[in-house]
Amino acid sequence: MGLWKYFLKRGLVLFGVLMATLLLTVLLVGSNMDAILKKGVAIDVRTQIIENKKLVAGFANPNELNSYITNQIEERIKVLGLDEPWYSPNRIGLAMYKILVLDFGHSAFLTSDSGSTLVGDIILEKLPRTILLFTTATIIISTVGIFVGAMSGSKIGSKTDKITSSFAIISSSFPVWWIGLLMIFTFAFWYNIFPARATPLIPSTDSGYLVSLIYHMTLPIITIVMIGFGTWAYLVRNFMAGIMQEDFILVKKIIGVKQRKVIFGSALKNAAPPIITVLALSLSGSLGGAIITEAVFDWPGMGRLYFEAITLMDLPVIIGATYVLTVFFLISIFVSDLLYGYLDPRIKTG
Numbered sequence: 001m002g003l004w005k006y007f008l009k010r011g012l013v014l015f016g017v018l019m020a021t022l023l024l025t026v027l028l029v030g031s032n033m034d035a036i037l038k039k040g041v042a043i044d045v046r047t048q049i050i051e052n053k054k055l056v057a058g059f060a061n062p063n064e065l066n067s068y069i070t071n072q073i074e075e076r077i078k079v080l081g082l083d084e085p086w087y088s089p090n091r092i093g094l095a096m097y098k099i100l101v102l103d104f105g106h107s108a109f110l111t112s113d114s115g116s117t118l119v120g121d122i123i124l125e126k127l128p129r130t131i132l133l134f135t136t137a138t139i140i141i142s143t144v145g146i147f148v149g150a151m152s153g154s155k156i157g158s159k160t161d162k163i164t165s166s167f168a169i170i171s172s173s174f175p176v177w178w179i180g181l182l183m184i185f186t187f188a189f190w191y192n193i194f195p196a197r198a199t200p201l202i203p204s205t206d207s208g209y210l211v212s213l214i215y216h217m218t219l220p221i222i223t224i225v226m227i228g229f230g231t232w233a234y235l236v237r238n239f240m241a242g243i244m245q246e247d248f249i250l251v252k253k254i255i256g257v258k259q260r261k262v263i264f265g266s267a268l269k270n271a272a273p274p275i276i277t278v279l280a281l282s283l284s285g286s287l288g289g290a291i292i293t294e295a296v297f298d299w300p301g302m303g304r305l306y307f308e309a310i311t312l313m314d315l316p317v318i319i320g321a322t323y324v325l326t327v328f329f330l331i332s333i334f335v336s337d338l339l340y341g342y343l344d345p346r347i348k349t350g
Contacts, residue, residue: 010337014330019096021326026095027087029315033095034086036315038077040106045073104320109312110305113204119320122305125204127324130301133198133217134290137224138282144225145232146268146275152233153240154263161237168234176227180296183223194219198297220297224290235278239271246270277336284325284332 026033046069049055059065077083084091098104104119111117112125152164188196198220200212243249244267252262294303302321309317 007338010334014334018326018330022096022099022323023092025099025319025322026092029319030086030092030095033315033319034082034091036108037080037105038082040108041076041080041082042073045069045076099319099323102320102324104323105316107317108314110308110314110317119316122317123302123320123324126300126302126305129213129299130294130303132213133220133299133301134224135283136217137221137228138279140221140225141228141232142279142282145229146236148229149233149236150240150263150268153237154244154259154267156241156244164230164233164237168230171227171230174227175292176223176290177292177296179227180220180223180293183219184297187219198299217299220293220299223297224293236271236275239274240267243267243270273340276339280332280336280339281329284329 049065049069049072056065059068074083081090081094086092102120104123106117107119107122110122112122114121114125116122148160148164152158152161155161184196187193195216198216200209200216202209202212206212240263249262249267252266253259257266291303291307293299294301295307298304302325305317306321308314309321
């Protein structure tokens with residue numbers, strides 16, 4: 001029962017964090033969003049009226065038409081409640097509710113590949129590509145890093161340990177954009193093995209788009225794995241180093257339990273809670289994409305979307321992307337808490 005109480009408490013805390021994040025976001029961009037929403041209403045109303053040729057033909061002169069459009073815009077603004085100040089409780093509550101139900105409105109400048117200006121459509125188009133690239137890279141990094149780190153942590157001072165530690169320091173010292181440019185120069189221009197741009201040239205509706213996307217993402221994945229797995233291995237190595245000195249590990253070694261079973265069956269299992277926490281945070285963080293990485297490889301994901309939205313100050317897209325990634329981040333924390341509680345018996349009775 002203590003475990004369920006812990007999970008319920010954590011769930012309520014994380015939901016409170018989400019609501020606080022929404023409130024802070026609305027307060028920070030309230031005045032700017034107010035102007036954008038009113039401008040969007042004006043554009044929608046004017047477009048709908050102008051496209052109605054019969055309605056337009058019924059006006060004697062352009063002044064009457066403009067007056068009618070102005071009245072319709074003001075009426076629509078009142079219906080939507082935009083005539084109240086942006087900081088009024090009703091407006092703030094409505095804005096938080098719309099964000100909560102994924103109603104982000106229309107983008108001010110950006111569109112999806114299909115031409116939609118709905119922020120939800122744009123994010124749903126970019127998010128799977130970032131998940132495909134960075135989650136795949138994170139899984140490869142963590143798998144290789146855990147194995148190498150476990151072997152390194154079980155033999156402190158060995159050649160494996162020294163190579164792992166050295167590679168972690170070297171790989172984390174170089175910026176990913178610099179390594180990315182070197183990889184593009186070497187494998188795209190020099191050897192011409194991979195394309196320089198990670199964006200497929202064929203449309204997303206083409207039957208071969210997925211294969212083309214996987215081929216184009218190979219070079220970015222290699223780059224991300226090269227930069228990341230050394231650090232992962234070094235983290236696991238440090239977790240394992242302490243556990244390998246515990247009494248129960250020493251006893252298993254004395255009674256003749258095989259080294260591989262001691263490392264992967266006992267020591268790594270006890271190091272699992274902090275490793276899972278880091279993995280969950282890495283996966284959620286990867287969903288945001290790396291702005292610089294996606295810009296270097298021209299990968300059409302969330303990172304590049306953020307870059308374009310910030311450059312154009314497209315607030316609806318910035319808010320929508322921030323909210324979606326915050327939700328993913330909080331979910332990953334909650335899942336890591338679940339796994340932590342399952343793997344650590346102390347939480348069940350705490």
